[in-house]
Amino acid sequence: METSELLKKVRRIEIKTRGLSRNIFAGQYHSAFKGRGMAFSEVREYQYGDDIRDIDWNVTARYIRPYVKVFEEERELTVMLLIDVSGSRDFGSVNVMKKEIMTEIAATLAFSAIQNNDKIGVIFFSDKVEKFIPPQKGRKHILYVIRELIDFQPEDRQTDISQVLKYLTNAIKKRCTAFLISDFINKDSFKDALTVANRKHDMVAIQVYDQRETELPSVGLMKIKDAETGKEQWIDTSSSRVRQAYKEWWEKRQEAMDTTFKKCRVDSVSIRTEDDYVKSLMALFEKRN
Template sequence: MDSADVLKKVRKIEIKARGLSQNIFAGQYHSAFKGRGMAFSEVREYQFGDDVRDIDWNVTARFHRPYVKVFEEERELTVMLLVDVSGSLDFGTTKQMKRDMAAEIAATIAFSAIQNNDKIGVIFFSDRIEKYIPPKKGRKHILYIIREMLSFEPQSQKTDVGMAMAYLTRVMKRRCTSFVISDFYDRKNFSQEMQIANRKHDVVAVQVYDPRAKMLPDVGLLKVRDAETGYELYIDTSSKKLRLAHTRYWMEHQSELSHTFAKGHIDWISIATNEDFVKSMMMLFRQRA
């Protein structure tokens, strides 16, 4: 993809993501993702029922009558996007590839974050940390992130979610909200790293998948290639037995994922590339509100 195509695509994603974040997600995002705690706001005169522990003794001494400190929720968050850039994301049999959908979802979250004055950062990962973009605010920063998501060329084609989670735990010193956007095709078990990360941070998993992963069509002989290993083979999709085995594998994979996320108390959603991700994201936000 040349730079003109990338810019055109960035602009298209920006228009869609900004519209969604302004009109749909802003309020839901605000209530779904809480701030770090309570921050001092002002002092006012003591009123009946106020907690005596909130009395500001310096101000009270100065004015010879009791004053209390008023606190409000500290809203500013740091949001980290952990985006899978492995080879399996470069696949799509419907209107878009998994990588494109991942970029749209990430962009929408990013624009919702800056609407709430939150910082946003990114970790691109395969089976290594491909790139780390530290959290910052502003539209310019988000456009840079989207451009990177669309044009980034990873060093590796493989996936290691556990390694990415361990890196998040290490690199982010303060608590953050992190969205892991991946198809979660990982040959290693990442349950422990997810649990550890979610104890320190607020981790949300967003799975993107192609509908063909769930069900194979009957189209006869088909050449398939593993994007992460390069291994190729021919399969006969007219075989009902093969199609059933394919669906069974998908169901087992999803059951395993569900168990991993439940064990780590991690909220997650699964979105197909031929679906409207807005509905799924709204459902996730409402569950958390």
């Protein structure tokens, strides 16, 4: 992508996602992700927007003014974005590709983190770790992250979620909140790696998928191509049996994914490319409060 075109795209996404994180998420992100299993550090006077569940009633009674407990990580969380850059993200049947929605979601979370004075880092992955951007603060860092989200070109096109989870577990020593953003088109189970990662970190899974991936249209013979392997084949979509088999495959795959998240005790949300991802993220945040 040309530099001028890339910068325009970065600016567009910055304006949209910074506004969303500032005006819509405000305190929701903060209350959903701070202080989970964190060490108590000190108390300070209550400020507007603080979670009333953090009020220290003994200190409040002593000073006759509300005081809240401050947790060590509340002052500086580390947020990691694990972004799937495999071939299947380059798909979209409506007006937008999965890749674009993943980029906007990641940018919105990044701005939410920065406004909360958190560090933000990124790991791009396919069937290997493609790129690691260490956690930092500041607008300059965020803009670099957004530029990479838009323009990064992976070496491989297949997916192995276990690899990125193992990398996260080993690379980030201090407990962090990690958003795993993917379509979860993954051939092998990643349950064991997710269990281990979630013991050390606070894992959150965000699935982005396209409506066309859930069922086949009845349009006769159709040539389909696996975006990750490049394999092509013809299928007869006029056959109700073929369409039903595909629909059942999709539902079974979703069920297996949801079961994995539940067993690993990982909060998750599934977002279609045509959905309002803001509502979906808000519901995710509220679920965690």
